[in-house]
Amino acid sequence: MYRKVRGVVSPVAAILLGLTFIASGSGKLFGNFETSAQVMAFINDILPEALLIPPVIYFIYNILVLYLFPIAELALGACLLAGFVPALAALLSLPLLFVFLATNIWAILVGGYETCASCFGLWEEIFGHLTPVQSLTIDILLIALALLVILMHPGKFLSSRWPVTLLFKRVADTAGSTTCAQTAAHTMAGVKAQLIALLRAAASLRRHPWAYAGYLLGMLGIMLFLLASFNALPTFRTEPAPAEAAFIITDNVTVTDITALQGTVNFTTSAPEIIDLLVYDRYGKISGTWSENFSDTRHSVVLDNLTPATTYYLQILFSDRKGGKNITSKYQFTTTETPPAISDVIMTGMTETSVSFIWETDRPTTTEVTAWQMDTMEELRIADAELDTSHFIRLESLTADRDYSFIIRAIDVYGHQLSTVYSGAFTLKTGGRVSQRAPDFNLPSITGERISLSQYHGKTVLLVFWNMTCPICRTKMPLLQEINDKQSSDKLALVTVHGSGREAAIKSFLESERVNFTVLLDSDGATGYSYNVSGVPSTFIIDGAGIVRMIEPKFNNLQEFESMISQISPSAFH
Numbered sequence: 387m388y389r390k391v392r393g394v395v396s397p398v399a400a401i402l403l404g405l406t407f408i409a410s411g412s413g414k415l416f417g418n419f420e421t422s423a424q425v426m427a428f429i430n431d432i433l434p435e436a437l438l439i440p441p442v443i444y445f446i447y448n449i450l451v452l453y454l455f456p457i458a459e460l461a462l463g464a465c466l467l468a469g470f471v472p473a474l475a476a477l478l479s480l481p482l483l484f485v486f487l488a489t490n491i492w493a494i495l496v497g498g499y500e501t502c503a504s505c506f507g508l509w510e511e512i513f514g515h516l517t518p519v520q521s522l523t524i525d526i527l528l529i530a531l532a533l534l535v536i537l538m539h540p541g542k543f544l545s546s547r548w549p550v551t552l553l554f555k556r557v558a559d560t561a562g563s564t565t566c567a568q569t570a571a572h573t574m575a576g577v578k579a580q581l582i583a584l585l586r587a588a589a590s591l592r593r594h595p596w597a598y599a600g601y602l603l604g605m606l607g608i609m610l611f612l613l614a615s616f617n618a619l620p621t622f623r624t625e626p627a628p629a630e631a632a633f634i635i636t637d638n639v640t641v642t643d644i645t646a647l648q649g650t651v652n653f654t655t656s657a658p659e660i661i662d663l664l665v666y667d668r669y670g671k672i673s674g675t676w677s678e679n680f681s682d683t684r685h686s687v688v689l690d691n692l693t694p695a696t697t698y699y700l701q702i703l704f705s706d707r708k709g710g711k712n713i714t715s716k717y718q719f720t721t722t723e724t725p726p727a728i729s730d731v732i733m734t735g736m737t738e739t740s741v742s743f744i745w746e747t748d749r750p751t752t753t754e755v756t757a758w759q760m761d762t763m764e765e766l767r768i769a770d771a772e773l774d775t776s777h778f779i780r781l782e783s784l785t786a787d788r789d790y791s792f793i794i795r796a797i798d799v800y801g802h803q804l805s806t807v808y809s810g811a812f813t814l815k816t817g818g819r820v821s822q823r824a825p826d827f828n829l830p831s832i833t834g835e836r837i838s839l840s841q842y843h844g845k846t847v848l849l850v851f852w853n854m855t856c857p858i859c860r861t862k863m864p865l866l867q868e869i870n871d872k873q874s875s876d877k878l879a880l881v882t883v884h885g886s887g888r889e890a891a892i893k894s895f896l897e898s899e900r901v902n903f904t905v906l907l908d909s910d911g912a913t914g915y916s917y918n919v920s921g922v923p924s925t926f927i928i929d930g931a932g933i934v935r936m937i938e939p940k941f942n943n944l945q946e947f948e949s950m951i952s953q954i955s956p957s958a959f960h
Contacts, residue, residue, distance in 0.1 A: 458482060483532065784814060786814055866901070
C-alpha cells in the first residue's frame with residue numbers, strides 16, 4: 387500500500403513542480419523581462435559590502451537573474467516532467483526556491499511592494515500580477531512539493547521514472563549501430579515501443595483504482611494550480627494601475643551636494659509615490675539601487691558609495707509597485723575628483739644649510755616645496771613640473787642654525803587642478819633635542835681608531851653615554867651586547883661614549899664584562915656637552931638623516947628595543 391502511495395504522490399508532485407518551473411522560466415526568459423526594482427533593492431540590502439562592486443552587480447543583474455535563473459528553472463522543470471532523476475532535480479531546486487522565498491519575505495517585511503518581482507514574467511503581463519504574499523504562499527507550496535518528490539521517490543535517489551528508463555534502454559540498445567539506417571530503424575522501434583507501453587499503462591490504470599485516482603487528482607491539481615498562478619481566480623488578481631494614474635514628475639530632477647563619493651537626488655511627484663532609483667555608469671554597469679520605503683510627493687535620496695570623477699546616469703523606477711513597466715528618462719551627473727594624497731614624507735640629507743624631501747603621491751602630480759624661516763619669514767620655493775608619483779626635492783642655501791616651517795604641495799594637472807598641502811617643520815640647529823641635527827663628533831675608540839658620527843649616515847644610531855663607575859650603566863652592559871650581536875650592520879649601529887677615566891682601566895673593565903661593541907673615549911667631555919648630557923647613562927636614537935628622534939627611550943629587553951626601533955628602522959635586526 388505504501389509503495390503504491392509513493393508511486394502516485396512523487397510523480398504528481400514532480401509534475402506540478404515541473405510545470406511551475408516551466409511556466410516561470412519561460413515567462414522570464416521569453417518575455418520582455420528586466421531585473422525588477424524589488425530584486426535590485428533586495429540584493430542591495432543583503433549582499434555583503436565586499437561584493438558590492440560593479441562586476442558582481444553586473445553579473446547578478448544582467449546575467450544571473452535574466453538568464454541563468456530562468457534557464458535553471460526550465461532545465462529542472464524538464465527533468466521533473468520527463469521523470470529524469472526527479473529526486474536530484476527536486477533537491478537542486480530547493481536553493482532556487484529558498485532564494486525566491488527570501489525575496490518575497492524581504493518584500494513583505496520592508497513593505498511598499500504591491501506585486502511580486504515578476505515571478506512569472508510574460509505570463510503575469512497576460513494574466514495579472516501576484517502580490518508578495520501570494521507569491522510567498524506559492525513558494526512554500528513548491529518547497530513542500532520538492533520535499534515530497536525527494537522523500538516519496540519510489541526508486542533509488544538517482545533513478546529515473548518511466549518513460550525515461552525505457553528510452554535510455556532503447557538508446558543503449560542502439561548504441562552499437564554502425565549505419566544511419568540502422569540507427570533510424572532502432573529509433574523508430576524505440577518510439578513504437580514507447581507508444582505501446584503508454585497504451586498498456588493507460589489500460590492498466592483501470593485495473594488499479596489507487597493509481598487511477600492519483601493521476602486524476604494530479605491532473606485536477608495541475609488545473610487548479612495554473613488557475614491560481616495565473617490569477618484566473620478573483621482572489622488572486624491584482625489589477626494594473628490605470629493609465630491616468632501614471633507617475634508624473636512635476637519638478638525637474640536635480641542632483642545637489644555632489645562630492646567625490648555621493649550626491650543627493652531631489653524631485654517632486656504629482657501624487658504620493660514610493661520610488662526606486664537605478665544608477666549606472668556610462669558603460670551600463672549598475673552601481674546600485676536606492677529605494678524609499680514610504681510614500682510621499684517630495685523626494686530626496688542620497689546616493690552614496692560612488693566613484694570619484696565618474697559620469698553617472700540615473701532613472702526613476704516605479705513599475706513593480708503599480709503593475710506596469712514605467713521608468714523615467716535618464717538624468718546625468720558627474721562626481722567630483724578627489725585631491726591627490728601625499729604619503730611617506732621623509733626628510734633626509736640634512737646639513738648645516740640644506741635638506742632633502744622624499745614623498746609619494748597616489749597619482750602623478752607636479753610638486754612644489756616652500757620653506758621659510760620662523761623668525762624672519764624669509765622664503766625659499768622649489769618647484770618640479772614633471773608628473774610623477776615619487777618625488778624628490780632638495781632645498782639648499784638655507785641659513786644655518788635656524789628653525790624652518792615648510793609645506794609640500796602636490797598638484798594634479800590632468801584637467802582637474804586639484805592640490806593637496808602637507809605641512810611640517812624642521813630645524814637646522816644642532817643639539818641633543820628631538821628633531822635637532824645630532825652634533826657630529828670625531829673621537830678615538832678603545833681600539834685606537836677614530837670614529838665620527840657622519841660615517842654612519844644612512845643608518846639608525848643607538849648612541850649611549852656611560853661610565854664604568856656608574857652602577858646603572860654596568861647593569862646595561864649585557865643588554866647592549868645582545869643588541870650589538872643581533873643588529874643588522876647595514877641598518878643599525880650601536881655607538882657608546884665613555885666619559886673621563888684611565889684608558890687601561892676601561893679596557894680591563896670591558897674585557898671582564900666580555901663586551902665588544904664600539905666604545906669611544908670622550909676624555910674632555912666636549913661631546914657629552916654638545917648633546918646636553920648632564921648624567922649617565924644617557925641614550926639617544928638618531929635616524930639615518932642624522933636627526934635626533936628619541937631621547938632616553940624606555941626598553942628593558944631586546945624585544946622591547948626591537949619594537950621601539952622598528953618605528954624608525956623596520957629592518958634593523960637580522
